[in-house]
Amino acid sequence: MSISTINATTPHLLGPWRRRCQWLITLIVLALPWFTVGGQSPLRLDFATLSLHLFGQTLRIEELYLILFFSLTLALVFLLGTLALGRVWCGWLCPQTTLNDLAEWLGRCLSVQIDGRRVTGAAWRQFLRQCAYLLLSLLVAMNLLWYFIEPQRFLKALASGTLAPVAFLALAICTLVIYFDLALIRRLMCKEFCPYGRIQTALADNATLTLHRPAAEAPRCIECGACVRCCPMDIDIRLGYQIECINCGRCLDACRQVMAQRREPGLIRYTFGTEDLGWRALLNPKILLLTAALLTLMTIFVVAVVRRQEATVKVALSHTAPSRLLPDGRRVTFFSVWVNNRLAVEKEFELAAIHVATGSAINLRGVPSPIRIAGGKNLPLEVALVTASGATADAIEFVLTTDGRKLATANAEIAKELPQAHGH
Numbered sequence: 001m002s003i004s005t006i007n008a009t010t011p012h013l014l015g016p017w018r019r020r021c022q023w024l025i026t027l028i029v030l031a032l033p034w035f036t037v038g039g040q041s042p043l044r045l046d047f048a049t050l051s052l053h054l055f056g057q058t059l060r061i062e063e064l065y066l067i068l069f070f071s072l073t074l075a076l077v078f079l080l081g082t083l084a085l086g087r088v089w090c091g092w093l094c095p096q097t098t099l100n101d102l103a104e105w106l107g108r109c110l111s112v113q114i115d116g117r118r119v120t121g122a123a124w125r126q127f128l129r130q131c132a133y134l135l136l137s138l139l140v141a142m143n144l145l146w147y148f149i150e151p152q153r154f155l156k157a158l159a160s161g162t163l164a165p166v167a168f169l170a171l172a173i174c175t176l177v178i179y180f181d182l183a184l185i186r187r188l189m190c191k192e193f194c195p196y197g198r199i200q201t202a203l204a205d206n207a208t209l210t211l212h213r214p215a216a217e218a219p220r221c222i223e224c225g226a227c228v229r230c231c232p233m234d235i236d237i238r239l240g241y242q243i244e245c246i247n248c249g250r251c252l253d254a255c256r257q258v259m260a261q262r263r264e265p266g267l268i269r270y271t272f273g274t275e276d277l278g279w280r281a282l283l284n285p286k287i288l289l290l291t292a293a294l295l296t297l298m299t300i301f302v303v304a305v306v307r308r309q310e311a312t313v314k315v316a317l318s319h320t321a322p323s324r325l326l327p328d329g330r331r332v333t334f335f336s337v338w339v340n341n342r343l344a345v346e347k348e349f350e351l352a353a354i355h356v357a358t359g360s361a362i363n364l365r366g367v368p369s370p371i372r373i374a375g376g377k378n379l380p381l382e383v384a385l386v387t388a389s390g391a392t393a394d395a396i397e398f399v400l401t402t403d404g405r406k407l408a409t410a411n412a413e414i415a416k417e418l419p420q421a422h423g424h
């Protein structure tokens with residue numbers, strides 16, 4: 001771009017785009033628990049049923065391998081994003097940064113100056129700021145819990161005073177931790193404590209997107225210090241790349257604004273690597289290998305989720321009702337059966353029992369027909385298996401069907417030693 005064409009009053013700034021990204025992510029995080037996909041939250045970990053609701057799919061604890069696959073996929077997305085874009089996540093998308101920006105904005109609205117660790121302003125204004133932080137912390141904590149308890153149920157229970165003590169305790173602890181973070185820790189978290197920042201330092205290489213003032217631009221610098229004053233991490237970008245930099249782009253905007261007054265372009269810019277290798281630097285073996293691994297993992301995960309069984313059945317001899325011989329010689333064996341509907345919607349099932357040796361159906365009592373189970377729910381049943389007098393086959397197969405389709409089976413055995421029953 002020719003220096004003479006620079007408009008002195010309207011430099012192209014990244015700040016508005018960064019704020020749009022932050023608002024978008026905040027709205028998504030706030031609104032997501034309120035939506036439903038297939039009757040369930042798009043993303044919720046339900047401790048009561050030990051299952052993860054994931055965009056219309058319900059993954060139960062028995063399908064832990066799928067949850068691990070999902071976590072691994074997310075970890076690879078982060079690794080790849082960090083390798084290619086550095087700490088762009090920290091500066092543009094991370095909730096911690098957004099909360100800090102919001103906390104500083106609240107301070108400015110109340111005429112309280114926050115400069116690093118130093119906070120100045122009238123006592124009553126500082127008190128109001130603390131109240132605002134507490135309210136914000138409560139909202140964030142509630143939003144966090146909505147990923148474990150449906151927001152409608154949560155708010156109703158909170159309003160009526162019937163919120164479970166453990167949920168109430170979690171709400172109180174989360175609120176206090178977030179308040180402590182906003183009131184005292186703030187950017188120190190990104191500088192010193194956040195493990196992601198440490199990982200990023202280890203991952204960055206000469207192709208990672210970074211923000212700096214190229215050495216060739218140094219002679220044009222007027223040493224105004226605007227890039228340092230605006231930095232939330234107290235970095236002097238003129239000294240070169242520093243690991244605390246969260247790639248937020250504030251210094252870039254500040255420099256562009258200063259230099260626009262002189263009808264010159266800014267000195268600070270994003271480049272792939274400090275050597276400005278261009279976007280082709282991303283086509284390096286490390287990134288290509290990680291991309292291939294991510295795509296493979298995502299494909300396996302999606303195929304495994306889509307093709308998994310719609311329902312499962314588990315069977316065990318009943319602990320509460322001992323099996324016995326009826327006076328007419330027939331055998332009654334009691335089983336505990338668990339049928340799990342893995343679909344997101346309610347479904348009707350049929351359960352039957354078959355002698356493995358003969359292939360003939362056996363009389364099964366106590367089973368509703370059809371068995372109606374809500375999406376993602378597990379239904380326990382106590383059933384009785386009545387076998388004819390003199391029956392010899394002990395191996396039984398329980399068969400779960402829907403619409404005439406066989407979905408799942410479970411094997412069981414009739415108890416061999418049976419006491420004589422005294423009644424019917």
Ligand code: SF4
Pocket residue numbers: 213220221222223224225226227228238254255258267268
């Ligand atoms: S804002 Fe730009 S011109 Fe001013 S000190 Fe920083 S790099 Fe130099």
Ligand code: SF4
Pocket residue numbers: 091211230231232233234235236237244245246247248249250251252
């Ligand atoms: S150096 Fe620039 S990009 Fe890095 S944290 Fe400071 S203002 Fe943001």
